[in-house]
Amino acid sequence: MTRGEKKGTFGVLVIGIVLGIVLWGGFNWTLALTNTEQFCISCHEMEATPYAELEETVHFSNRTGVRATCPDCHVPRPWIHKIIRKIQASNELYHHFITGEVDTPEKFEAKRMKLAQNVWKAMKNTDSRECRNCHNYDSMDFDKQESRSADMHDEAIEKNWTCIDCHKGIAHSLPEGFDPAWNTPGEAEDEG
Amino acid sequence: MKKTIVTFVAACVIMLFTGGVIAGAVDSLRLGQDLQEDSKKPTKKKQLVVEGGIERSYKIQPPVIPHSIDKDKINLKANTCMNCHSEKTYKQKKAPKAGDTHYLDRDGKTTKTVASRRYFCNQCHAPQVNAEPLVENTFKGAK
Numbered sequence: 075m076t077r078g079e080k081k082g083t084f085g086v087l088v089i090g091i092v093l094g095i096v097l098w099g100g101f102n103w104t105l106a107l108t109n110t111e112q113f114c115i116s117c118h119e120m121e122a123t124p125y126a127e128l129e130e131t132v133h134f135s136n137r138t139g140v141r142a143t144c145p146d147c148h149v150p151r152p153w154i155h156k157i158i159r160k161i162q163a164s165n166e167l168y169h170h171f172i173t174g175e176v177d178t179p180e181k182f183e184a185k186r187m188k189l190a191q192n193v194w195k196a197m198k199n200t201d202s203r204e205c206r207n208c209h210n211y212d213s214m215d216f217d218k219q220e221s222r223s224a225d226m227h228d229e230a231i232e233k234n235w236t237c238i239d240c241h242k243g244i245a246h247s248l249p250e251g252f253d254p255a256w257n258t259p260g261e262a263e264d265e266g
Numbered sequence: 267m268k269k270t271i272v273t274f275v276a277a278c279v280i281m282l283f284t285g286g287v288i289a290g291a292v293d294s295l296r297l298g299q300d301l302q303e304d305s306k307k308p309t310k311k312k313q314l315v316v317e318g319g320i321e322r323s324y325k326i327q328p329p330v331i332p333h334s335i336d337k338d339k340i341n342l343k344a345n346t347c348m349n350c351h352s353e354k355t356y357k358q359k360k361a362p363k364a365g366d367t368h369y370l371d372r373d374g375k376t377t378k379t380v381a382s383r384r385y386f387c388n389q390c391h392a393p394q395v396n397a398e399p400l401v402e403n404t405f406k407g408a409k
Binding site: 243249254 | 315337341343344346348350352354359360361
């Protein structure tokens, strides 16, 4: 190896490292930036309806002062799932900028059932993974729960139900036409 | 004549005193607080949770709610009370079912879901807090 070649290799290495830091850092920085509540509600579709509804719930304000923000429930934490969700989000951008599918509260209301069902399905498929980032059977003290809740949680463990099976509509309003039986796994009695 | 005037004055004086005494004995719900003063801050009260429910005080009383309802919502789109108390879910959730009268419309026809005139549960059913009654109450309902 001549002196010149050595210098060249060194140069490429340095440029590679710098570029790597800038690109990877920039990528992660963007990822983190788009993973904030501030970013989510920068679109009025999110701020006017889902966020306004969240503000009324226990996930927003409660006794102990812990708050769940949009990405806590709607963006997976494991890297690969996070990236997949981010790519899927381009569909949301498409509808925001091009079709304006839910750009008024009325349009949002008209689509609410579909939107809600999408989220319920996703949560069902992941066994409510995002809920379980904070809520864990192992850290639940059933003695401190109401007996009805404790009984249901016992049954849920036994029968492998997942959080969203019962807890639909806890952070945002339920869609019109919601059937209470959807929040009741197992055999719901139909007498109507 | 003189006698009448004396009697009248005496009666007035007596009324003045006794009236004052009676007026002094009246205790308002303000509990002797001056009208000009700021009212006292009420103590914080939590909605009660009573296992097994709270018995009715009289025969046709709408049962009071033995759990907190601060997370529940009743609006045009949804009624979260019905998540447990509906005809479809009450058995599974071990909750009392809304009464049969709640499934009748004004023409007496049976409805599939809770009739719209019974839709707003907390118009009749109230959650409870552990508050002392403002005045003593000896009401006993016919059971």
